[in-house]
Amino acid sequence: MKILVCIKQVPDMESKFKIDAGGTWYAKTDLAWRMNEYDEYAVEQAVQLKEQVKDADLTVLCIGSDQVKETMKKALAMGCDRGAHIADSNASGKEPFEIAGIIAEYAKDKNFDLIFTGMQSQDRGSGQVGVLVAEMLGLPSVSTVVHFAYTGGTVQVKRELEGGIKACVTVQAPVVITCQLGMNTPRYPTLPNIMKAKKKELLTIPVADLLKVAARQETAKMYFPEKKGGGLVLEGDIAELADKLIKILKEKTAVLA
């Protein structure tokens, strides 16, 4: 069995963001980077599937600058067999249609039985790439999956809907699955596995070899939203903060009466 999992490297969302010089994305300096949260579930599911079927080859793919190799190494340490790094210094400028086009071009003659992606990236958050990859490859896809089971070519998944209801779905591989939070419990790479990961193949492919589609949209401008609400911000010594908050709750709510 051949499995592909697509991951993205994103900044920590608690970072202090700045707009870059071009005015169309955030500045990439002074940020801490990590694996897109949704993709951690995708990697875990792919590794679990590989462990289940035993005879499987699992590739992790990431499009980005050299820096994304750090995140790819985590995926290798979690249990992926090989890495396909699509080298692109301007991955953040690419729209989902281009990202999907690159992935589909990479995957098109490799006959993957399963392709896992996150349901969305935390920064761009378009939620498009996985389903687009499937459309481009002519494969079925199921998005927002919180439960996955595989038996002899048949995939049984649960999609999460609003209000915590799930839709149960059956589909035959090959298929693309987009992974939602809570799908499993992503493992922490162990030290021996981190060491082993260093010896795994991490092939770099220039993006120009795989980019055959053009963007269908563009960012005109990026900016900070206007602060709404104008709620009160309390800062300083915590004992004073606690007293202030009690005073406010007494004045504004009936809960301390």
Add this chain to the structure above:
Amino acid sequence: MKILLIAESREGKLLGGTYELAAFAAKMNAESVMFLVGDDTVLPKYAGKLYLADGKAAGEYNPDVHKQLVLDVIAKENPDMVALCHSSYGWDLAPRIAYALKAAQISEVVGVVDGVPVVPVCNSKLRRDVKAKTVKSVVTLQAGAFGLADEPSGTPEVEKIAVAGAGRVQFTGYEQAAAGGVDLGKAQVIVSAGRGIGKPENVAMIAALAKALGGEYGASRPVVDSEWVEHNRQVGTTGQTVTPKLYIACGISGAIQHLAGMKKSEFIVAINTDRDAPIGDVADVLVVADLKQFVPLFTEKIQSL
């Protein structure tokens, strides 16, 4: 401009986002037609043409079949834009339609400025204006972003469309969220734990504050996904919607899916180390502090009142 609105229904019930689509079309000053896979006994209020496919024949989740039905309507109506809700139905179907139409897809639109869609980036910390380069475009709308100006009215002019084909994915049924446990809906005060609590042991301090205030404790999704708190305490789109007199969000960043479940609370307090956390947009008071220090101290002071 003409917009095709993709309405939603589940188990014979129309979903709320349907009317937001109509509000969006009004905001865009556009002509519109509507598409629904559903039941002819449960029609949306809508003063326009509705293309209706039978939900029993098409299945409630059957992306191949629904995509083809939408494409058939597009062939008849030739709309400039297709609008869907940014929901589990909409974000699944939209890329399929966009791909078939060779159209740009703009996800989770929160506003439109001078005709250009605006979308959130990085957990709503940033915004992006996105211009389609294609003639047709597909958009998904963030829930609540284009609320209703007026209660919709009108009776749609229904044209039934035939369902053909079976599709590659087979929907086998719904699994309801586990019932029972606490009913957060009844609590006057809810204190919720977010990922900022750091470790499961700290749920206790959140529960203690809730108790001191005579309320219940809730949680954001990561805390539930990590199994530190059971699912029936989750607040948000995939959990419960609550409207207590007081909601205290501890170590919760304020992602849209969490806000959707609590922003109508009467009074909102957030405790967060990040002054810029988006929860600040809905909070009446944002206490910039480490919850691990603040919450126990605050609880003690409440207890000694």
